[in-house]
Amino acid sequence: MSVQKSPSATKTRDAERSRAVILKAASEEFSLFGLGGARIDRIAERSGLNKRLIYYYFSDKDQLFQAVLEAAYRKIRESERDLNLEALKPAAAIRKLVEFTWNYYLENPDFLTILNSANLHKGRHIQESNHARALNSPLIELLGEILEKGRISGEFRGGIDAVQLYISIAGLSYFYLSNNSTLSIIFGKGLMNPKAKSERLSHMCEVILGYVLRN
Amino acid sequence: MSVQKSPSATKTRDAERSRAVILKAASEEFSLFGLGGARIDRIAERSGLNKRLIYYYFSDKDQLFQAVLEAAYRKIRESERDLNLEALKPAAAIRKLVEFTWNYYLENPDFLTILNSANLHKGRHIQESNHARALNSPLIELLGEILEKGRISGEFRGGIDAVQLYISIAGLSYFYLSNNSTLSIIFGKGLMNPKAKSERLSHMCEVILGYVLRN
Amino acid sequence: MSVQKSPSATKTRDAERSRAVILKAASEEFSLFGLGGARIDRIAERSGLNKRLIYYYFSDKDQLFQAVLEAAYRKIRESERDLNLEALKPAAAIRKLVEFTWNYYLENPDFLTILNSANLHKGRHIQESNHARALNSPLIELLGEILEKGRISGEFRGGIDAVQLYISIAGLSYFYLSNNSTLSIIFGKGLMNPKAKSERLSHMCEVILGYVLRN
Amino acid sequence: MSVQKSPSATKTRDAERSRAVILKAASEEFSLFGLGGARIDRIAERSGLNKRLIYYYFSDKDQLFQAVLEAAYRKIRESERDLNLEALKPAAAIRKLVEFTWNYYLENPDFLTILNSANLHKGRHIQESNHARALNSPLIELLGEILEKGRISGEFRGGIDAVQLYISIAGLSYFYLSNNSTLSIIFGKGLMNPKAKSERLSHMCEVILGYVLRN
DNA sequence: TATGAATGAGAATTCATTCAT
DNA sequence: TATGAATGAATTCTCATTCAT
Secondary structure (H helix, E strand, O other), rough: OOOOOOOHHHHHHHHHHHHHHHHHHHHHHHHHHHHOOOOOHHOOOOOOOOHHHHHHHHOOOOHHHHHHHHHHHHHHHHHHEEEEEEHHHHHHHHHHHHHHHHHHHHOOOHHHHHHHHHHHHHOHHHHHOHHHOOOOOOOHHHHHHHHHHHHHHHEEOOOOOOOHHHHHHHHHHHHHHHHHHHHHHHHHHOOOOOHHHHHHHHHHHHHHHHHHEOO | OOOOHHHHHHHHHHHHHHHHHHHHHHHHHHHHHHHHOOHHHHHHHOOOOHHHOOOHOOOOHHHHHHHHHHHHHHHHHHHHHHOOOOHHOOHHHHHHHHHHHHHHHHHOHHHHHHHHHHOOOOHHHOOOOOOOOOOOOOOOHHHHHHHHHHHHHHOEEEOOHHHHHHHHHHHHHHHHHOOOOHHHHOOHHHHOOOHHHHHHHEEEEEEEHHHHHHH | OOOOOOOHHHHHOOOOOOHHHHHHHHHHHHHHHHHHOOOHHHHHHHHHHHHHHHHHHHHOOOHHHHHHHHHHHHHHHHHHHHHOHOOHHHHHHHHHHHHHHHHHHOOOHHHHHHHHHHHHHHHHHHHHOOOOOOOOOHHHHHHHHHHHHHEEEEEEEEEEEEEEEHHHHHHHHHHHHHHHHHHHHHHHHOOOOOOHHHHHHHHHHHHHHHEEEOO | OOOOHHHHHHHHHHHHHHHHHHHHHHHHHHHHHHHOOOOHHHHHHHHOOOOHHHHHHOOHHHHHHHHHHHHHHHHHHHHHHHHOHHHHOOOHHOOOOHHHEEEEEEHHHHHHHHHHHHHHHOHHHHHHHOOHHHOOOOOHHHHHHHHEEEEHHHHEOOOOOOHHHHHHHHHHHHHHOOOHHHHHHHOOOOOHHHHHHHHHHHHHHHHHHHHHHHO
């Protein structure tokens, strides 16, 4: 067993690393400037690789954006899968989902801006994706089960739609974080300092639990 | 002798009309393509005016965007001012605010995308605005009073922060509408058909009222 | 004799003042940026008058430049006429001419850059001027007489051409002043401080007098 | 197997050739129209290369001008270095310097107009040059030695400053050539025909030698 | 005489993309 | 797989000039 990899293996691994490096650089760039404002030249610089290579791997700017978008979805879906909400009691599960959403957005700010760009373009990039199904959250079904379990136990009110709730949980975090710079200016106070963030999380938990809990 | 307009008034009115026409065209363009994707040429076409005139009145693309942003804020603030929430009972006032927010976003989709662009650029354009104060919502103070009135009457729970609630109400509509194209694809169902919209509005009212009402 | 001017007189005088103001502003602008770099807008600003008025009086940029050029020549020719060299002894007259040239260029730096621009354009503006004859220096003839007087008296060497000498006297000052910014950098010392200027003037007098004087 | 060029050498040489071709075209354009009047489009045409390439190599118009200016200085300095004045007797050396200056300006008319443009912009481009030191003439020191040698031998007068003399020699040629189009018009005679040029050179030699020689 | 509004032609610069190796 | 050179089509912005009053 030699430590020396076969040439082809090396090549392959380099290729994969290059792809990954480009994808990361592109994610940052798209996140900072949007699809229209992103520059292939800067992505090349950021990645330390040649601009031509970006075209070699991703064909053009739109397909690069699509790849970035898919990777972003894949990543959050993986995190969601790791949540293990099924092990928790209904109320605890809901709370954990709110906290997770908030923390994930906080730790992955690129995700928000990339979603924004994707929406600015009417979801064209998702639609053209071959992996579109994979983008659906594994949580929707699970959330439905949790709501049902809570309803049966009498804790939760009935008639709650899982998709609506999922969107609401996301929206409460999303709007605050995605728009924090203008909101901070308009309200004249920093929305991103630790105290403000902790208050926001408490508020959101109260809103969501205040809604799902029977009283 | 017509009542029409004095020559000087005409002149002034023409300039103002040109400014307004450009602003409207720019708002559409920025809304459709974002700041980075918007094209001055297209704004000129859209407005039916000479490209040069855009620079004559707005100096450059960024200042044009700033003007569009200011106008967008001014418009929603005016609508908010016309709401007359103070005349309503607390719960009705809250419900009306939720409905207003939803409807305003629905009827002014430009507002959402322009806000997104402003945030992509870290609020730079708002910060540089001379009218930044005017952007603050007149509703925040009023909302505080409504919450207090509801608390005293025993209807509402205590300890609700007006800014947090305002952001939450906005966020519930905003996320749904701003991201509707990707959400529709991911969830595999149209979020913008009449039934879906009416369901969303009901859900949001339940969430917010479920939260503020004592039980 | 009323202090009140007739309306037409007022108008005329205002018109003349406007023309003069524009001419001065244009002279500064052309001097600072050259013909190609000068901006009609800035000339309007500088003059405090409307841009349209510039066209009203001067038709276009080139004719404005021509007017500036003519005015510049007219001015130096007037100063030359005031010199009264004929009253001096030959050597003193030559020295005074050197000093006058130096001081005029020093006090009218616009003159140099405007001449440069005129030459960049191959003298086209002078050629098209109706007052081209007026541009010829009244000194050339006088300088010839001075040289002749000096030669006869034995002071001066013979065979000196007045035009050549005139050009040489101008050139010694012109090059130093017109190129002072690059020369200062290249030689690493300020050419425009009082000591440097006084040294230059001495040197030039020595060169010219060293040449014309028999020994 | 040809001695020709290795692939890498070819590449490099192409890039260098492109740079050189652009530089030459730019020099002509700047010379003809000044910095403000020069057009990047025309430089591209002149060079037969793509306009984009100009930006690829030189970033912008100002840096292109700076490169042209540096090249112009480098070229004249090289010619000066080849003069070998140190081999001549003092008076012959001075005469040769006058002749060289005259001929160099005659054969490189671009040099004069480019210097003019550089000065119009207050030497900004030289100041920002990294090679500013290299622009200093190697002749200044040598000229000082020549003057000293002549003084010791009794041929030359004492107290002559090398920088002043260098500037004077340059100025005598520069003014005549740089301003020849307006001077020709004003004096009503061609300054650039062979006879006029030969007379000018004689005159300048007489002026300079008449000054440096003891009598 | 004076001026604010408007414009077409152009100018610098940018950008995604391809070539050649 | 990797890269420096090259390009055509935009894109923002500028400028001299004219219109209308």
